[in-house]
Every structure is written in C-alpha cells, then in structure tokens.
Amino acid sequence: MAKHRFSRRSANRRTQLIGLTAALAAAAGTTTVGLASSSSGPANASGSTGLNPSQAEALTAARIDRRELGSRDASRIDLSLASTRKAAADAAAKQRAAKLAANASLAQRRALALAAAKAAAARKAAAQAKALAEAKAEAKAKAEAIRRANAAKAAKEKAEAAPRVVLPTTGYHLTARFGQGGSRWARDHTGLDFAAPQGTPVRSVMAGKVIQAAFAGAYGRQVKVRHTDGTVTSYSHMSEFDVSVGDTVKAGTMVGRIGMTGNTTGPHVHFEVLPGGGSPINPAPWLREHGVTP
Known part of the structure; x- marks a missing residue:
C-alpha cells in the first residue's frame, strides 16, 4: 500500500515537472520537450511530445503569448521605425x-x-541727360548772348561809322527848292530854303570841320563845314555865327541862327550841298539818302 502511494506521488511530481518544463520550453520557444521517465511510469498521454492535454494547452498558450509578445515587439519596432522615419522625413x-x-x-x-x-x-x-540738356541750353544761351552782343556792337560800329545826319533846322517850312527860277536869284536856285522864325538855331547836318564862317555878299553870314567824305555843306543868311573856322562839329551842333542877312525877303537858312566842295547838287535826295527827309 505504501509502495503504491509513493508511486502515485512520484508520478504526480514527474507530471508537474514535465508541465513546468513544457512551460519553460514554451517560454523559451522550444517546440518539443521530452523527459526521461522510468520504465515503470505510466504511458505519455500526448503522444510524441510526452505532454498531457493540460500541458499541451499550457504550451499552446505559451506559444500564443510568445507570438503576441513578438507581434507587440514587432509593432513597437515598426512604430519606432515609423516614428524615426517620420521625424527624418519632417526634418528633411x-x-x-x-x-x-x-x-x-x-x-x-x-x-x-x-x-x-x-x-x-x-x-x-x-x-546726365538733364545736365547735358542744361549745358546745351546754357551754351546756346551764351552763344545767343554773344551773337546779340556782337550784332549790337556791329550795329553800333556801323552807326558810328556811318555819318549821322540831321536836318539843318526845326519848325520850318520850305519856301524854295533846288533849281527853282525867280527874279531874286541871278540863276536858278542852288539849294533849299528852310524858313523859320528869326533866331531859330541852325545846325550842322553831319560831323565835320568848319572851313568858313564869314559874310559872303548875297549869301549874308555864311558857314561852311567839310565832312569826312569831302562833301561840304553851306548855311547862309544867318543872323549870327556860333562857330569859328577850324572848329570840329558833330551832327546837330549849332553853327548859327536863322536871320535875314544878304539877299533875302524873310528869315530863313539857305542850305546847299557841294560834293567835294564843287558845284551844288539838289540837297533833298542827298538828305533822303542819309536817312532824313526835308
């Protein structure tokens, strides 16, 4: 009796040891676990594995747990790799x-x-364009100013070079013309008679030099002026002289005053033009050619 109880206890211990071994093997990934048993032990209930149904279930459960653990580990690895890849992708x-x-x-x-x-x-x-335009405008203005100055200077020089001419008196009326006949003259009239009130100034028609200032018979008091071109102008019948021989006069210089000396019937100045000091010519065209009209 005691021997049979011991045998049963030994069998139970062996079964428990086998189950524990199977569980450890399952945890370690072992697929087949076998333990040596005594020849007197009972036969294995699970065939070649030597596991009873409870141990087989434990082994299966251990395998499932291992697979699930591996799957979870793989998932964690995949998630870690995905996270790492996402972080790398985000960084890139x-x-x-x-x-x-x-x-x-x-x-x-x-x-x-x-x-x-x-x-x-x-x-x-x-x-640059503005500066160039301003420079051009300034140069043009300067050139125009120079041109105008030169033109004014030339005009002034021309005016100064050309003999300035004035009429021999003012406030007059003509009472006799050149070539006019009459009983008062020994021959036809040789000049223009400018009648004006007694004492009206008589002026030199152009600049020149006085060559005569004396009483001249029928011409009365007479002044003659020689001009730069050689022309001589004569002023007669004056009441007085205001110049002397050798005096230099300008156009408009008073040489005497209107009078009635010599052969005359009223106060006037008898004006003659003698080119080169020779025979008198008609004073009217000569005066007009010099810019004045009697």
Whole structure:
C-alpha cells in the first residue's frame, strides 16, 4: 500500500515537472520537450511530445503569448521605425522648406538689388541727360548772348561809322527848292530854303570841320563845314555865327541862327550841298539818302 502511494506521488511530481518544463520550453520557444521517465511510469498521454492535454494547452498558450509578445515587439519596432522615419522625413521637409525659403529670400534680395540698380542707373541717366540738356541750353544761351552782343556792337560800329545826319533846322517850312527860277536869284536856285522864325538855331547836318564862317555878299553870314567824305555843306543868311573856322562839329551842333542877312525877303537858312566842295547838287535826295527827309 505504501509502495503504491509513493508511486502515485512520484508520478504526480514527474507530471508537474514535465508541465513546468513544457512551460519553460514554451517560454523559451522550444517546440518539443521530452523527459526521461522510468520504465515503470505510466504511458505519455500526448503522444510524441510526452505532454498531457493540460500541458499541451499550457504550451499552446505559451506559444500564443510568445507570438503576441513578438507581434507587440514587432509593432513597437515598426512604430519606432515609423516614428524615426517620420521625424527624418519632417526634418528633411523642414530642411527643404528652409532651403526654399532661403532661395526665395535670396532671389527677392537679388530682385530688389537689381531693381535698385536699375532705378539708380535710370536716375543717373536722367541726371546726365538733364545736365547735358542744361549745358546745351546754357551754351546756346551764351552763344545767343554773344551773337546779340556782337550784332549790337556791329550795329553800333556801323552807326558810328556811318555819318549821322540831321536836318539843318526845326519848325520850318520850305519856301524854295533846288533849281527853282525867280527874279531874286541871278540863276536858278542852288539849294533849299528852310524858313523859320528869326533866331531859330541852325545846325550842322553831319560831323565835320568848319572851313568858313564869314559874310559872303548875297549869301549874308555864311558857314561852311567839310565832312569826312569831302562833301561840304553851306548855311547862309544867318543872323549870327556860333562857330569859328577850324572848329570840329558833330551832327546837330549849332553853327548859327536863322536871320535875314544878304539877299533875302524873310528869315530863313539857305542850305546847299557841294560834293567835294564843287558845284551844288539838289540837297533833298542827298538828305533822303542819309536817312532824313526835308
């Protein structure tokens, strides 16, 4: 009896040991677990594995747990890899975005610099064009001023060179003309008679030199002036002399006054023009040629 109880206890212990071994084997990934048993032990209930149904279930559960643990580990690894890859992708995307932003900023700065350079060049060109236009205008104005000054100078020199001519008196009326006949003259009239009130100034018609200032018979008090071209002008019948022989006169210089000396019937000045000091010519055309009309 005691022997049979011991045998049963030994069998139970062996079964428990086998189950524990199977569980450990399952945890370690072992697919087949076998323990040596005594020849006197009972036969294995699970065939070649030597596991009873409870141990087989434990082994299956251990395998399932191991698979699930491996699956969870693989999932954790996949998630870790995915997270790492996502972080790397995010970092690369940020780098690309930063590079694109830097390129865009550089392009914008270059565009702004180019626009500024173009604007500066345009301003410089406009300033140069304005300066050139102002210089041209100034040069043109200076040239025009010089031209006008030269024209004025030439006109002045021409006016000074040309003999200035005035009429021999003022407030007059003509009472006799050149070539006019009459009983008062020994021959036809040799000049123009400018009748005016007694004492009216008589003037030299052009600049020249006095060559006569004396009483001349029928001509009464007479003054003669020789001009630069050799022409001599004569002023007769004056009441007085205001110049002497050798005096230099200008156009308009008073040489005497209207009178009635000599052969005359009223106060007037008898005016003659004698080219080269020779025979008298008609004074009217000569005066007109010199810019005055009697």
